[in-house]
Amino acid sequence: METQICKAEGEALRKAAALIRAGQAVAFHTETVYGLGANAFSDEAVLKIFVLKGRPADNPLIVHVHPEYDISCLVDGEPPYAEALRKAFLPGPLTMVYPSEGKVSKYVSCGLPTLAIRVPSSPAAQAFLKEVNLPIAAPSANISKHVSPVTAQHVFDDFNGRIPLILDGGACAGGIESTVLDCTGTIPQILREGLVTREMIASVAGDCGVYRAKVGEKPKSPGMAYKHYSPRCRTAFCTTAEEAIAFYEREAAQGGAPCILCESALLPTLGGRECLDLGANGETMARRLYALLRKGEARASLLIGIEPKERGGVMAGVLNRFTRAFGGTHET
Ligand code: AMP
Ligand code: MG
Numbered sequence: 001m002e003t004q005i006c007k008a009e010g011e012a013l014r015k016a017a018a019l020i021r022a023g024q025a026v027a028f029h030t031e032t033v034y035g036l037g038a039n040a041f042s043d044e045a046v047l048k049i050f051v052l053k054g055r056p057a058d059n060p061l062i063v064h065v066h067p068e069y070d071i072s073c074l075v076d077g078e079p080p081y082a083e084a085l086r087k088a089f090l091p092g093p094l095t096m097v098y099p100s101e102g103k104v105s106k107y108v109s110c111g112l113p114t115l116a117i118r119v120p121s122s123p124a125a126q127a128f129l130k131e132v133n134l135p136i137a138a139p140s141a142n143i144s145k146h147v148s149p150v151t152a153q154h155v156f157d158d159f160n161g162r163i164p165l166i167l168d169g170g171a172c173a174g175g176i177e178s179t180v181l182d183c184t185g186t187i188p189q190i191l192r193e194g195l196v197t198r199e200m201i202a203s204v205a206g207d208c209g210v211y212r213a214k215v216g217e218k219p220k221s222p223g224m225a226y227k228h229y230s231p232r233c234r235t236a237f238c239t240t241a242e243e244a245i246a247f248y249e250r251e252a253a254q255g256g257a258p259c260i261l262c263e264s265a266l267l268p269t270l271g272g273r274e275c276l277d278l279g280a281n282g283e284t285m286a287r288r289l290y291a292l293l294r295k296g297e298a299r300a301s302l303l304i305g306i307e308p309k310e311r312g313g314v315m316a317g318v319l320n321r322f323t324r325a326f327g328g329t330h331e332t
Helices: 010-021 043-053 080-089 123-132 152-159 198-205 241-253 264-270 282-299 315-326
Strands: 004-007 026-028 035-039 062-064 094-099 114-118 165-168 179-182 189-192 234-238 258-262 275-277 302-306
Touching: 004 010, 004 152, 010 026, 010 035, 010 123, 010 165, 026 123, 026 152, 035 043, 080 094, 080 198, 123 165, 152 165, 152 282, 234 241, 234 315, 241 258, 241 264, 241 302, 258 264, 258 282, 264 275, 275 282, 282 302, 282 315, 302 315
Parallel strands: 004 165, 026 165, 062 114, 094 179, 234 302, 258 275, 258 302
Antiparallel strands: 026 035, 094 114, 179 189
16 A cells, blocks of 8 residues: 655545545644544444554544534533533643543443543644544554654654555644543543643643552553553663763763753753753653654664653653653653
């Protein structure tokens, strides 16, 4: 199969919609990362997503809809705080988990009595969703456990020859996946941190919890249990420049190609060594992280990550991805 990259407009949108109706998977731009979408009503199309990605069968998918789509036909009721959050943050990088049974293919939520819904703000995503006029089940458009894609080329690198079409909307402005918010309880609870922060949610809903699976407990958001976002080279997780330099020199002495990924403030202390600049604030770090992990894996034998010191706002989401990419143990 030939994989085409097309700008998300005109004929390409019509082709994407026809492919979705025919049960195929299509990759599309969103404001967070690229998604790999299929018709949420079709068992076969949804199963295809799991097979293409090599995704564990217990890791549910997020359903994407156009802002004009009436989500009341997908969910079993909505608490008042969820309505307020929806009005405040959608369209945007917030996924809301509602009580829902039997509305879409049973494979979307992997047997959970809930459904995760997202309304993307990306014009390219909205154009696609409007044209297809169906709820689209879509995880990130990467091979499972690999780094999420933030350009059409990243999707192509993972799926060349295996999907027919990538709807190109340019580089993703957000850069990390949406915040996943459980809206089934008395207060909202974050299952995965992202660009819509706990502070932002609490300012609208009055309160917001952050879910942490207890040791031995099956997590509420199964995706958070897996090794994730991993570059395809060896990695080292460090908390100081000194540690990183020690790893770097050892790798260089053995004839390897080390590279350090760190926040801008540390670059002057690294003395001209091969480095990738993550940036100086949370939003920049979120936007650059995945592109730099992919750049790093292409050029380095050992990619050394120094945990950023920046805190607050979107850093909870950035640190979560950073730590899991490098196999560290940071708790956000
Ligand atoms: P991805 O689309 O690859 O970014 O992954 C989707 C994330 O949303 C994973 O962490 C899933 O576990 C989570 N998710 C999707 N549906 C549900 C649901 N019904 N309940 C809880 N978490 C969900
Ligand atoms: Mg993913």
